[in-house]
Amino acid sequence: MRIMCLDVGDVRIGVAVSDALGMAAHGLKTIDRAGCMPALKAVIEEYQEEIGSILVGLPKMMSGSVGIQGEKVLAFVEELKSSLQLPVIMWDERLSTVSAERTLIEAGLSREKRKGLKDKVAAVIILQSYLDSLSR
Helix, strand or coil: CEEEEEEECCCEEEEEEECCCCCCEEEEEEEECCCCHHHHHHHHHHCCCCEEEEEEEECECCCCCECHHHHHHHHHHHHHHHCCCCCEEEEECCCHHHHHHHHHHHCCCCHHHHHHHHHHHHHHHHHHHHHHHHCC
16 A cells, blocks of 8 residues: 655645555645645545555654644644544654755755745655655
């Protein structure tokens, strides 16, 4: 079964999905956060038959505690759980957005192009981290 990953931000949600073997993460899309539930449900329904769970990146502070942004994500997850029949897994996403930004800068993308891709790339980084932990 595939795993779908969400990187939930204040403005956008990055979406990634694993391959059928659960070895590699692939970016799908970026969804605007405002009024996102219909678009998010449509993406999930598109893969409904193949997805076994939803992985959501939980932003933690460097101390390991959950801060304000983490609380926002947890509230979003509660809303998501109420409308899904899939299990939701929380995964530490510390520094994933920073890593995504670095990757896009190194690829030579303009600030404008990075803005549209950063959340999707962060979702790929989060999901790949989770997949790698399963294979250990």
